[in-house]
Amino acid sequence: MEELVARIKGFFPYMNPRSGQLELARLVYESVVGSKILLARYPVGFGKTAAALAGALASGVPRIVYLAHSKSQFQAPIREAARLVDRGVGLAVVTLTSKKDLCLFPRKLVTEMDYDRFARFCLLKRVSRECPYKDTIESLEVPQVLTVSLLRRLGREKQVCPYAVAWRALEKARIIIASYPYLFDLSLLNILVEKGRVNLSETLVIIDEAHNLPTFISDSLSSQLSESTIRSALREIQRFGGQGFLEIREALKSFLLLLDKKASEEGEEIPAEVFLEIAPPSTSLNLLAQAVEQKTGTVSAVWYVSEFISKVENMPGDTVLLALDEHGSKLFKIHFYNVSRIARKVFQSIRSAVLLSATLPPADYYTAVLGIEKDKLLEVTYPFAWGENVELTITRGISSRYVLRTGELYKRYARLIDAIFAEPESLHVLAVFPSYSFMMEVYPFLKARPRLMERHDTALDEILNFLLENRKGLVMIVAWGKFSEGVEFRALKKNLIDTIVIAGLPVPTPSPSNQRLLKTLKDATGDWKWAWNQVFLYPALMKTIQIIGRGIRSETDCIRVYLLDERAAEPEALGFFELYGIAPRVFPEN
Ligand code: SF4
Known part of the structure; x- marks a missing residue:
């Protein structure tokens, strides 16, 4: 040895x-x-x-x-x-x-x-x-x-x-x-x-x-075609083809209509046949793209559309075509899930x-x-010493499960966040929501002030300035957004966050691709609960640990964390927290 x-x-x-x-x-x-x-x-x-x-x-x-x-x-x-x-x-x-x-x-x-x-x-x-x-x-x-x-x-x-x-x-x-x-x-x-x-x-x-x-x-291994690329392709055709290529232009406009109708935050599945029925043949688009590229000397948006169509024509069985709305930008995505x-x-x-x-x-x-x-x-x-610096409280009796989402539930979440914010120890509170739409539903019921909500264009400096300028304040972010991982809420050599409220376990969306993966795993094992844990629970728990990590950036940092979701009190979740040396306390909602 x-x-x-x-x-x-x-x-x-x-x-x-x-x-x-x-x-x-x-x-x-x-x-x-x-x-x-x-x-x-x-x-x-x-x-x-x-x-x-x-x-x-x-x-x-x-x-x-x-x-x-x-x-x-x-x-x-x-x-x-x-x-x-x-x-x-x-x-x-x-x-x-x-x-x-x-x-x-x-x-x-x-x-x-x-x-x-x-x-x-x-x-x-x-x-x-x-x-x-x-x-x-x-x-x-x-x-x-x-x-x-x-x-x-x-x-x-x-x-x-x-x-x-x-x-x-x-x-x-x-x-x-x-x-x-x-x-x-x-x-x-x-x-x-x-x-x-x-x-x-x-x-x-x-x-x-x-x-x-x-x-x-x-x-x-996934590919996408955005609304803006389709619009650029339309402009190219207009510029180089004049009023010609009517069929192709109509087909591209139909893509835009389809996106308008179907795109959603979780992604709506579009059967490949439906997409291909309105798509112009990728070969004729390709010829058009080559003609455009010869004239301009640059990559044509028409080429990009034709490439995407040919990928849909050849989609493997373990991919799914989605219409997505990502922070207001609509796109088609061939999502590889297996x-x-x-x-x-x-x-x-x-x-x-x-x-x-x-x-x-x-x-x-x-x-x-x-x-x-x-x-x-x-x-x-490795024995995680920082787990001892985390005071985690899990609330029973409330959950952000999709089937429970009603106006009343959003009000209850707002009340709980306000109550935690009102505690004298809570100076800088980071409230983390499972999705942007969930945050928008809770937001109108919140009384806590001053507050700053993550937008698509929010920069880290904006959040740090808010925390430095306000002795007490609430920052609202989304769990799968850009501030839950890989960033530090730190300035003047100290962590600026003292309390984290995780307002709903950040379970990945039940998107068509996650549903397909769930079915694949369930069919392979016959165990639905086990499959659900792999696709939804463990990613949610990993995300939770990363969120908690925003509050512990050095050995001396301590953080109070409120996890407002009873699913976090299930045995698999408690076992997971134990891996990180965290011993949660579990309380009912009131
Ligand atoms: S990647 Fe290399 S070969 Fe391609 S354009 Fe750039 S320098 Fe040229």
Whole structure:
């Protein structure tokens, strides 16, 4: 054991790792040796990345793929890998983000495009030879840690697309820091295997912020067509086709009418036949798009519409076409819900994986939603000291269940929030609602003043200023919005929130895709309650922990939390809170 600890220490980016970090590194090491999938619940600021990399490198596994979602998540593995190189550990590290992030055309032009549009843009620039950068490179001497900015610099120097540089460097890389689609979009995975020569059976995958993994996989395999793109396509046809293409124009107007009629916050399912019955043939749209692109030299909105129609024509059985209203923007979305079909293949092919996050649901969830074999899973939870700083009170006798939502229920929620706000200890109260529409229903009955409600364009600074300017105040946000995760209500080195009211368990909406997933899991197991827990309860509880985390940003922070929903007092939920060291008190509504 001492020998192993010494070996692991040799791969830590700094001299004196904490004992908890050494323990995590050892578990990662053992997961690789035993070909396991490790679920590791460790708090924010623990140093998970350094520990996971140390265990991985010590195990001798030939390839480590570190998956990160956002640009900020790429920073930690790059920083730790660079420190290791500085310590003299021989390593080649490549960052593999999307081609769009690496493109050398002006950032302003590229950033505004979504990925499909960018892919078309890149194709047009290459075919027309407007892109001056070569797409292959013969030989390459690269720094040991190849970041996005270095790739772009090398690309400019050598007049080669940085994406081609990244792929070339990949062959020799021990650590690949990549975005999710490289593993979970099977066409990109094939490229990774063939072009990057990655032998999956000898690869460890580390997934950061893994609580979001099902959503990330689903999002990266879903497509959408917005109302504004349809309108742009109509304008293009008007501009380049005059009064011609009447049928196509009428069809696009019918799309807009359909969106107007059907789009909702949860998403209304549109049978593919209904959509295709009014859609113009994607082939004729495609020809029209090419004509527009030849004239303008830029990506055509008509092309975008034609691509979406062809995707609907080829929709796999585990997707659903929805009409959605996202904060006032209407769109069609092909939503991929059967994440386990893809994830299972990936987890069966790789040698081992480590799923890292402060909030991970129980192992059962990963078997159900990601299709990971039960006997491959290992689970570890770091004793969450911060749980002791959370005073959680759960209220029985009230619930935000859909079937109970009436005017009277919204009034009761408003009364409870007002009562908590009136307590002398409540100075800065964060009220969190399960959805925007639920918040709007409660809002008129609330008496608490002053108050600030999250809007679509609310910025964090606005909330911080409100909290700093008012000795007492109520901030209202939505659980699945932008302020419930990854933000800090902190200023002048202190947390500004002292009380959180979760006004209804943030259960995901019973959207058609969630209903389909529920049915898939129920049919597979025959256990409706178990399936419901995986699709609705555990995501709601994870979201609850993340919301509570807004009140605890340092070891000295304490927070009072009122969870106004009796479903949180059920045994599965209480067991979940226990994982985080939280011991809730349960009281009736009055
Ligand atoms: S090939 Fe040209 S247009 Fe495409 S990503 Fe590279 S630099 Fe950008």
